[in-house]
Amino acid sequence: MKALLKLLNENARYTNAQLAVMLGITEDEVQQQIKDLENSGVIKGYRPVINWDNARPAHLTALIELKVSPKKNFGFDEIAQKVMAFEEVESVYLMSGGYDLAVFVTGQSFQDIAMFVAKRLAPLESVLSTATHFILSRYKQSGVIMHEEPQDDRRSILI
Amino acid sequence: MDYNKLINKSLLDIKPSGIRRFFDIAAEMKEVISLGIGEPDFFTPWHIRDAGIRSLETGHTHYTANSGLQELREEISKYIYSRQGITYDPRSEILVTVGGSEALDLAIRSLVNCGDEVLIPEPAFVCYDPITTIAGGIPVKIETKVENNFRLTARELKEAITDKTKLLVLPYPNNPTGAVMRRRDLEEIAEVLRGTDIIVLSDEIYGELTYGDTPHVSIASIEGMQEKTIVVNGFSKAYAMTGWRLGYICAPAPLTKAMTKLHQYAIMSSPTVSQYAAVEALKNGDEDIESMRQEYDRRRRLVVDGFRSIELDCFEPEGAFYVFPCIRSTGLSSEDFCEQLLHSQHVAVIPGTAFGECGQGFVRVSYCYSAKHLLEALDRIERFLKSLRGR
Missing domain, CATH: 3.30.70.920 (Lrp/AsnC effector binding domain/regulation of amino acid metabolism (RAM) domain)
Structure with a gap:
């Protein structure tokens, strides 16, 4: 459950198939776990993280x-x-x-x-x-950095 | 002036790999989605960084002992005991180096005389061959096979051994294949080596990153092997500390003494700030390793599943952070596959041949990236395959 929550918290739009693969369980189990989390009130909804500074009209x-x-x-x-x-x-x-x-x-x-x-x-x-x-x-909202994407300063290829 | 006449002949003989050209193109291309990086995307955990910062603030800005801080060597000794159940004397059997890379260099150069043969299972990390060559040794490649899960078998080893064999490199968990050696496999290797004077150079830099049911087993922990094994490990992969440049060697005292001599003249001592950070990593870093390992594992499943669902054979890796899918079904060579993928979809993966001739037909894909990045790359690879197959 904890691993599933962590993944959904990172991206609520993962498909059940993707979640199943990453967690090493079946899609049915993913669906059941999500339902349980919803029913028990742990998951209260799914919404995008909006940077209102960039939205028009701005909020x-x-x-x-x-x-x-x-x-x-x-x-x-x-x-x-x-x-x-x-x-x-x-x-x-x-x-x-x-x-x-x-x-x-x-x-x-x-x-x-x-x-x-x-x-x-x-x-x-x-x-x-x-x-x-x-x-x-x-600067950061719901764990997401708003200002600019952090740059990957690694070289693009490294053996 | 003909500088080539001045440069050391063995070094000159090491030709830059043909893959260099591909790397140069990839490096210059903008908007490239790379799966080519062999280092963690995680940052060093804060408490470890803090330990480094604190060491600077308190003025630990001098050399340490040649072989490294005593406290660090003691922690390394405890760590190995906790993982492998074997004991190394911090005073005489442990040497702190500038990354695993220096450790490999020291081990090979300290042992190899002109004409000595060094056995290198391939596909493998790229440095064993050139270091052996510079030392005057002869690299002898052993081709490991996907049908053996890219493990070194006792039979392959036996066939490669001659009376000139000095060293066996054992690069597991393996970069680029993700293969691991199980205890049983290691026991069979040990059986072949028993009664010989062949030393094993066990490169265990990915030892913390295994995903099967059993944790990594060091060959040094196999009965009778500690006395003929040089274990190389480091902090780069396990603790996401690549930039700190810190690794270490555990080996029998006379070998450690020889390697320390070389280290002392080439390096003096490893970076002090990194050594203090490493003490903290060993003391309090187990949870960090575990959370990163779990994250790698999720990505590993995602990528293996991704390749299989687009109908590329993909060996199930059990260690490190790479997958090594087979691209033979496309009819392309590894180099052509990589170059065309780069040009048409701007995705960089590494030709298997970068890791030895026997890597032909495979590509190395790193999953040191966010799931979002990996999914985008997999989408693009799928588009590339469709365009190939549609022809």
Whole structure:
């Protein structure tokens, strides 16, 4: 399972046949393992790693630090669920340290995101404060180097 | 001035291989997808690099003892014991060299007198023959065969031995075929050598990279063989440390002493920074070896399967990081195959003949590349074969 996850994490578009060959198991076994991983909630989906800096129209992403007051009985879950319901919100994490929720938001412009924070996030009842940090450049994302392909500095032929 | 008159005659006699031309074309071609590189694509693990950096920061910038850091030789001794169950005295039986390459050079030059014969199973790495020639020895090739899994057989060995035989090179796990020798095969070789004074030069640089059920067996671990074996190994392949240039020799004390003498005059001592890094590699590098080995294994399966599915016979390699498919079904020579593949699809693989005449009909394909790169190359090779067969 671990080896399969590693391969899918490297490239989710390997065919089952290719995965089977690399792992030394049958295609049926690959299919079964993938199904198990999906059913048990280990694999939650398959998406491309997009460098939004290069996409047109370009997207912006911001990290918004939220300080919130947890609700009795619900802790942080209630506010987290409210936040993650917004379509603009890419990810939400509960954090240790200086703030409570890390919220990644995408939009088409600084304006978009600023308005979203001002109009949607800040007014939520338990939000105490927000701090918005825009991502200026992506170096590495989901384990993939974004800026430029690392060069192979080996000579092309070496016996 | 006729410089050729000045250059050492034996060296002059070593003709640059005809394959040089092919390499030059490949080297200059842009956008070439190479499967030609014989070194890991992995970077040296960070903790090993850190050990090198730390040695510089703490001012270890001097020569070491000629035979290498005592601490490193002790670690090498422990390592061999853990893998092969044999003991080498770090003080008198281990020598740290500038890569496995220097080790091979030292071993051959320290033993071979003018006219001595050196047995070289082929296909094999390219250096044994010229070093033997420069030393005044006579390279005697033994052709290993795909039907024997490219292993050296006792019979082939017996037939090649004469009263001039000084040395047997044993290059397993093998570059370029990926063949390995099992314990049984080695016992049969040992049986032939018993009672002779022939020394075995066992080039075990790929010893950590085997993919069968059993790990690599050194011939030195076979009963009675340690006293007549020079083991060559190094850090390049196992730990992805090619650029650090560090290898070593384990051999009986009198031979180690002779090789150290040569090493001392030619090299003085191996790079200090690399030796400190190597200590760390041996102490804490086993997990790195294993994760790289598993990655190589996955690629190996992918490439072997890839060649078989495009109907090229492909010997199943059990070691190193090469596959050696047979291209005879195309009707082309190895050189023509490689040259046409390079021109039409911009894929570089190496003609089997680079590794000895008997490599004719084969090509060497390295899988020191990402799976993505390998799949792209296999696609292009398939297109090339289709265009050949469509004719």
